[in-house]
Amino acid sequence: MNIRDLELYKQLSSTLHFGRTALECNITPSGLTRAIQRLEMEIGETLFFRNNRSVELTPAGVLFKEYSEETLGRFNNFKSLLKSDTVLRGELTLYCSVTAILSILPRIFKRFRSTYPEVMTHVQTGDAAKALIKLQTGEVDVSIAALPDQRPAGLEFIELLETPLLFIAPRYFQDVLVKKGKEIDWERTPVIFPSTGLSRARAEKWFAEKSIQPYIYSQVAGNEAIIAMVSMGSGIGIVPRLVLEKSNLQGEVEILNIQPKLKPFVVAACTTTQNRNSAIVQSFWNIVKEESTTANANI
Numbered sequence: 164m165n166i167r168d169l170e171l172y173k174q175l176s177s178t179l180h181f182g183r184t185a186l187e188c189n190i191t192p193s194g195l196t197r198a199i200q201r202l203e204m205e206i207g208e209t210l211f212f213r214n215n216r217s218v219e220l221t222p223a224g225v226l227f228k229e230y231s232e233e234t235l236g237r238f239n240n241f242k243s244l245l246k247s248d249t250v251l252r253g254e255l256t257l258y259c260s261v262t263a264i265l266s267i268l269p270r271i272f273k274r275f276r277s278t279y280p281e282v283m284t285h286v287q288t289g290d291a292a293k294a295l296i297k298l299q300t301g302e303v304d305v306s307i308a309a310l311p312d313q314r315p316a317g318l319e320f321i322e323l324l325e326t327p328l329l330f331i332a333p334r335y336f337q338d339v340l341v342k343k344g345k346e347i348d349w350e351r352t353p354v355i356f357p358s359t360g361l362s363r364a365r366a367e368k369w370f371a372e373k374s375i376q377p378y379i380y381s382q383v384a385g386n387e388a389i390i391a392m393v394s395m396g397s398g399i400g401i402v403p404r405l406v407l408e409k410s411n412l413q414g415e416v417e418i419l420n421i422q423p424k425l426k427p428f429v430v431a432a433c434t435t436t437q438n439r440n441s442a443i444v445q446s447f448w449n450i451v452k453e454e455s456t457t458a459n460a461n462i
Contacts, residue, residue: 254443260386263430267430272284292361309429318434
């Protein structure tokens, strides 16, 4: 049983998707299949239920997932302590949106890289709504996420910034916005709704408190996709200001002054209490804390 096979298994047990795992781990699908088969032969148990449509962990697979995560964590800590020169070595995996890469992480990454050049940093980008899920499933060590109202047990975080959640409309398709007197007629004005995540929860709560049943034209994953659909005249969207300010389509939409305002996002670096036992995660955590303190002091 080798470390590479354990790494592949850990990733696959989180994604439950052979094709995606092969792509993310830079291995062919057949190579991934052979690695899993090797593990199953060594353990003497089937680790996955597989058919043409789905992949699921077997009871043995669930137990082995815990074993692989613990073993890889201990191995990475061992590598970081192995050298007599005390140089920190190993890997750090982080999940965030593209917006976070552009606006939040550059200074943090620059300092971490210069301080710990032997640590390899893997960054996964995607829908911000998945950030905490990736962390809770053990797929990543750290996530940049908007903090939910109810914080999951075992979650540790450092607040980085607060950003308003905005209603936006197309600048050049004014007929999309239907009025009833001076107010928006939400039952006739199409709304591009977030498909999942905190934006959706905040939007649903806002409409429920006003006893409004909105006309949901489309449900979309990803803030950038929502901005694109709004710019093309598909409807009104709901996105964080931080994302809008980094969008190439910012000039194609306009911010609506709608009251009461949606509850803003608090964006934070997040990890788990268990992950903080890792010397690499702790080192990254210390830099994030120092950089966030410096940024807040300069505001």
